[in-house]
Amino acid sequence: TSADPMSFGRRYVIVNPKNGKLLPLDREQTPYHQLILSAVDGGTPDKTGTAKINVRVLDSNxxxxxFDNSVYKVKLLENSPKNTLVIKLNATDLDEGTNSEVYYSFSSYTPERVxxxxxxxxxxxxxxxxSNMDYEETNSYEMYIQVVDVNDNVPQIVLSSLSSPVREDARADTVVALISVTDRDSGANKQVSLEIPAGLPFKIKSFRNYYTLVTSAFLDRxxxxxYNVTLSATDGGKPPLSSQxxxxxxxxxxxxxPPRFEQTSYTVYVTENNAVGASLCTVKAQDADIKENARITYTVLNDNNHGIPVTSYVSVKADTGEAYALRAFDYESLREFHFQVKAQDGGIPPLSRIATVYIYVxxxxxxxPLIVTPAGNGTRSQETVQKNADPGALVTKWWPMMQMQVQMPGWCMCSRQPQTWTYSKCMSTQGRSGPPDASWKTTPPHLL
Structure with missing residues (x-):
C-alpha cells in the first residue's frame, strides 16, 4: 500500500517482481494474488515467521x-413482414456479475423515421x-445503437472487513470497517453516497465508491x-434508489x-473471648468492568498494631472479602484496633481501592472482684475495736475492686460468712458498721 488522496489513506497496488514498479490492481488481468507476509523480530540472530495471504480482486465496473463489430450491414426484402429479424447485435463486457450485464437501445442520433x-x-x-418498407421510397436506413442504462438497480453494500470489538479507549479515526458500494447502473445512476445515522460515535470517510467507518469520539463500554450501525447507500438516479x-x-x-467499596470504612463490635476463626464482617466491592477486569481479590495490608502485625489478629478471604479472627481477643489487653483491606481487580495493569475496618472489643x-483494703494476710485481716464503743461505731471499711470490668456499673454485693451477725450489703463506696446490740464484754472475736 502507499499513501494517496483517499480519505482513509490507502490504495491497493501490486509490485512488479521484475522492475519493482507499483501497478494498480486489474481483476480482468489477474483476478487472484498470493502473497507471503514475513515478520522479523529484533533478536540476534533474528527470527522470521511467515504467513500466506490469498487475495481475490473484486470487480469494479x-x-x-x-460490440463485435463497429459497423453492421444488413440487406432486407422490401416486402419483409413485420417482426422479421433484421439482426441480433452482440456486445460484451469484461467485467463480471451485474457489471457485465448489457442493455441495448437506439442512440439519440438515430432518426425518428428509423x-x-x-x-x-x-x-x-x-x-x-x-412497419412495411418501400424500396422506392427509401432504399436504405442507418441506425445507431448504444448500450443504455436505466436506474433499475439498487446500490449493493459490500462489507470488506470489520474490526469488532473495538477497544473503548480507541483513538478518534480508528478504522472499524472497510466498505465498498457498487451499482450496476451507469452515469449518475451509479453515483452512490453512503451515510450512517447521526448521534453515533462513528463517521464515514469516502473516496469514490470506497468507504471507511471510523470512530469519531471515545467509546465507553x-x-x-x-452499536448497531445502519449503512444507507443512495444512488444519483431520478428517482434515486437506496439500500441498507x-x-x-x-x-x-x-x-x-477500579473496584469501589460499598463503604469506605466498617465498624465492628466483638465480645472478648471470641472463638478463633469467628467471622467479624464482610467487606464488599464492585467493579464496573467485566471478566478479568472485574474479578476482585481482597487482601489485608500488612501493618502493625501496638508493635504486633495486624495480620496476626485477622485474615480476609481473598474471593469473598469475609474477615475472621485469628485469635481470641482480650478486652483487658486490647480494646480496639483497625486494619485496611485492599480490593484489587484482575486487569493489566490492576486497579485497587482500600477500605478501613475498625474493631472494638x-x-x-x-x-x-478483689478486696484491696484493708490489706490482710492472705485471705484474712484483723481489726480491733474498743470494748466500750458505742453501738453503731465504725469498725472498718473495705474497698472491693472490680478487676478491669469498667464497662458495667461498679456495684458489688458484700456479705459475711454465717456467724452471729445478720446478712448485710453495701455499695463499693460504703463501710461496714457493727450491730447495735453487740455484747462487747462477753463476745469473742468475730470472723467476717
Missing part, C-alpha cells in the same frame, strides 16, 4: 461494453421490422457495549474502573 420502422429488444439486442445494511460493532472492555464479666 471499469470496462464499457464492446425508430418507427424498426424495434429494438433492450435485453437481447435483436432488431426487428416494425460501561455506557454502551454495542446493518452491522454490529461491539465495544471491548478496558480496565478503566467488648468487655465480658470474666473476672471476680
Amino acid at each position: 471499469d470496462n464499457p461494453p464492446v 425508430r418507427q420502422m424498426f424495434s429494438m429488444d433492450t435485453h437481447t439486442g435483436e432488431i426487428r421490422v416494425r 460501561e455506557t454502551t457495549d454495542a 445494511k446493518t452491522i454490529q460493532v461491539d465495544v471491548a472492555d478496558v480496565n478503566d474502573h 467488648m468487655d465480658s464479666n470474666d473476672h471476680a
Whole structure:
C-alpha cells in the first residue's frame, strides 16, 4: 500500500517482481494474488515467521461494453413482414456479475423515421421490422445503437472487513470497517453516497465508491457495549434508489474502573473471648468492568498494631472479602484496633481501592472482684475495736475492686460468712458498721 488522496489513506497496488514498479490492481488481468507476509523480530540472530495471504480482486465496473463489430450491414426484402429479424447485435463486457450485464437501445442520433420502422429488444439486442418498407421510397436506413442504462438497480453494500470489538479507549479515526458500494447502473445512476445515522460515535470517510467507518469520539463500554450501525447507500438516479445494511460493532472492555467499596470504612463490635476463626464482617466491592477486569481479590495490608502485625489478629478471604479472627481477643489487653483491606481487580495493569475496618472489643464479666483494703494476710485481716464503743461505731471499711470490668456499673454485693451477725450489703463506696446490740464484754472475736 502507499499513501494517496483517499480519505482513509490507502490504495491497493501490486509490485512488479521484475522492475519493482507499483501497478494498480486489474481483476480482468489477474483476478487472484498470493502473497507471503514475513515478520522479523529484533533478536540476534533474528527470527522470521511467515504467513500466506490469498487475495481475490473484486470487480469494479471499469470496462464499457464492446460490440463485435463497429459497423453492421444488413440487406432486407422490401416486402419483409413485420417482426422479421433484421439482426441480433452482440456486445460484451469484461467485467463480471451485474457489471457485465448489457442493455441495448437506439442512440439519440438515430432518426425518428428509423425508430418507427424498426424495434429494438433492450435485453437481447435483436432488431426487428416494425412497419412495411418501400424500396422506392427509401432504399436504405442507418441506425445507431448504444448500450443504455436505466436506474433499475439498487446500490449493493459490500462489507470488506470489520474490526469488532473495538477497544473503548480507541483513538478518534480508528478504522472499524472497510466498505465498498457498487451499482450496476451507469452515469449518475451509479453515483452512490453512503451515510450512517447521526448521534453515533462513528463517521464515514469516502473516496469514490470506497468507504471507511471510523470512530469519531471515545467509546465507553460501561455506557454502551454495542452499536448497531445502519449503512444507507443512495444512488444519483431520478428517482434515486437506496439500500441498507446493518452491522454490529461491539465495544471491548478496558480496565478503566477500579473496584469501589460499598463503604469506605466498617465498624465492628466483638465480645472478648471470641472463638478463633469467628467471622467479624464482610467487606464488599464492585467493579464496573467485566471478566478479568472485574474479578476482585481482597487482601489485608500488612501493618502493625501496638508493635504486633495486624495480620496476626485477622485474615480476609481473598474471593469473598469475609474477615475472621485469628485469635481470641482480650478486652483487658486490647480494646480496639483497625486494619485496611485492599480490593484489587484482575486487569493489566490492576486497579485497587482500600477500605478501613475498625474493631472494638467488648468487655465480658470474666473476672471476680478483689478486696484491696484493708490489706490482710492472705485471705484474712484483723481489726480491733474498743470494748466500750458505742453501738453503731465504725469498725472498718473495705474497698472491693472490680478487676478491669469498667464497662458495667461498679456495684458489688458484700456479705459475711454465717456467724452471729445478720446478712448485710453495701455499695463499693460504703463501710461496714457493727450491730447495735453487740455484747462487747462477753463476745469473742468475730470472723467476717
